[in-house]
Amino acid sequence: MTPEREQKLLSVLQRRQPDLTLIAEQVHKPRNISALIRNCDAAGVPEVQVVKPKEGYHNYRGTALGSDRWVDTALHETLDDAVDKVRAQGMKIYAAHFSDEAVPYREVDYTQPCAIIMGAEKEGISPRAAELADAHIIIPMQGVVSSLNVSTAAGIILAEVIDQRLRAGLYDQSRMPIEWIARKMFEARYP
Amino acid sequence: MTPEREQKLLSVLQRRQPDLTLIAEQVHKPRNISALIRNCDAAGVPEVQVVKPKEGYHNYRGTALGSDRWVDTALHETLDDAVDKVRAQGMKIYAAHFSDEAVPYREVDYTQPCAIIMGAEKEGISPRAAELADAHIIIPMQGVVSSLNVSTAAGIILAEVIDQRLRAGLYDQSRMPIEWIARKMFEARYP
Numbered sequence: 290m291t292p293e294r295e296q297k298l299l300s301v302l303q304r305r306q307p308d309l310t311l312i313a314e315q316v317h318k319p320r321n322i323s324a325l326i327r328n329c330d331a332a333g334v335p336e337v338q339v340v341k342p343k344e345g346y347h348n349y350r351g352t353a354l355g356s357d358r359w360v361d362t363a364l365h366e367t368l369d370d371a372v373d374k375v376r377a378q379g380m381k382i383y384a385a386h387f388s389d390e391a392v393p394y395r396e397v398d399y400t401q402p403c404a405i406i407m408g409a410e411k412e413g414i415s416p417r418a419a420e421l422a423d424a425h426i427i428i429p430m431q432g433v434v435s436s437l438n439v440s441t442a443a444g445i446i447l448a449e450v451i452d453q454r455l456r457a458g459l460y461d462q463s464r465m466p467i468e469w470i471a472r473k474m475f476e477a478r479y480p
Numbered sequence: 481m482t483p484e485r486e487q488k489l490l491s492v493l494q495r496r497q498p499d500l501t502l503i504a505e506q507v508h509k510p511r512n513i514s515a516l517i518r519n520c521d522a523a524g525v526p527e528v529q530v531v532k533p534k535e536g537y538h539n540y541r542g543t544a545l546g547s548d549r550w551v552d553t554a555l556h557e558t559l560d561d562a563v564d565k566v567r568a569q570g571m572k573i574y575a576a577h578f579s580d581e582a583v584p585y586r587e588v589d590y591t592q593p594c595a596i597i598m599g600a601e602k603e604g605i606s607p608r609a610a611e612l613a614d615a616h617i618i619i620p621m622q623g624v625v626s627s628l629n630v631s632t633a634a635g636i637i638l639a640e641v642i643d644q645r646l647r648a649g650l651y652d653q654s655r656m657p658i659e660w661i662a663r664k665m666f667e668a669r670y671p
């Protein structure tokens with residue numbers, strides 16, 4: 290690794306957000322999981338929570354462009370497992386979900402510790418996830434088709450997270466444990 | 481078609497934005513074109529401009545979820561053709577492009593007539609497109625990977641367009657030619 294590359298990597302790792310994650314609930318297509326991971330990288334999410342789809346989880350790396358090396362994946366058997374984990378970290382939970390209670394996604398304060406649940410391609414968010422979430426968020430749409438692709442929806446919500454956290458200076462402080470940063474740098478040097 | 485469906489369709493067609501379009505420059509993967517069209521539908525873009533990829537254009541409909549029925553596609557042999565067309569309609573042109581002059585995408589006024597150029601998966605925006613554009617816009621990223629998927633990037637920019645145009649009341653007025661709306665309704669009744 291060149292010194293420049295090492296420097297760039299260090300600065301990215303220091304921008305990782307310990308209090309931000311995404312929960313993929315039964316997202317079936319490996320390509321969509323991969324795209325979610327790429328979006329998580331862009332927003333500084335250190336670890337994505339994947340609730341195993343019933344038909345199994347395939348480790349597909351087609352369109353992640355290597356981002357999966359820098360975003361960890363925590364696999365969960367059930368949604369409750371994923372929710373318990375992020376709650377224990379003090380995160381609020383927002384489900385990207387079409388419901389009557391849903392608020393426009395830009396009205397939420399994402400500078401607070403939070404996890405965003407994204408639903409399955411066909412079924413969307415499960416009733417259980419809708420119930421466990423602190424609030425439902427929605428991206429206003431003006432067209433005929435009633436939903437966005439799951440990774441596009443995640444990208445749009447995370448773009449708002451980035452905007453709010455940039456303005457709050459949350460990417461300017463190194464907030465990940467120093468051991469975590471050291472381990473990642475080590476892994477990058479000796480892959 | 482049920483009366484409810486007909487009513488819903490009419491209201492969507494009335495929200496279409498005559499002064500908003502997207503130019504896909506050499507976007508190669510049919511799946512990405514399809515995803516762009518789905519995003520265009522959500523933002524009320526009536527017609528997307530596709531500059532033919534060199535290897536040809538495939539009419540793929542995998543993930544558009546029928547949105548291609550409601551978003552027209554204008555095919556262009558060259559980028560210049562597409563640009564001439566939208567300029568003649570009084571649109572400003574923004575290229576989603578990583579360059580030193582690029583401004584953060586939320587700093588642009590999208591309530592004015594405008595076209596957004598999206599670049600190819602590998603090569604990005606061509607030098608010609610960069611030159612013809614009135615400005616370059618960029619979505620700030622905090623990760624290792626240096627770009628977003630083209631349809632995710634378009635979705636994020638269009639989400640900002642929707643936000644601005646909702647606040648300006650541009651989706652509350654019916655601005656498409658009445659003949660266009662009538663033709664679309666006819667096509668929907670007798671497909």
Ligand SMILES: C[S@@+](CC[C@H](N)C(=O)[O-])C[C@H]1O[C@@H](n2cnc3c(N)ncnc32)[C@H](O)[C@@H]1O
Binds near residue numbers: 437438439
């Ligand atoms: C293709 S959509 C699922 C559509 C499903 N038929 C439904 O009604 O929920 C997949 C996931 O993307 C997210 N999503 C898509 N469009 C969205 C929007 N406009 N607002 C919020 N979330 C959205 C949601 O998490 C959704 O569960």
Ligand SMILES: C[S@@+](CC[C@H](N)C(=O)[O-])C[C@H]1O[C@@H](n2cnc3c(N)ncnc32)[C@H](O)[C@@H]1O
Binds near residue numbers: 602619621
């Ligand atoms: C995968 S990117 C192309 C990357 C290419 N290597 C480059 O350097 O331009 C495909 C297209 O998506 C858009 N795009 C992706 N990420 C973007 C970002 N952060 N800001 C603005 N546009 C972006 C641009 O139009 C780009 O041409």
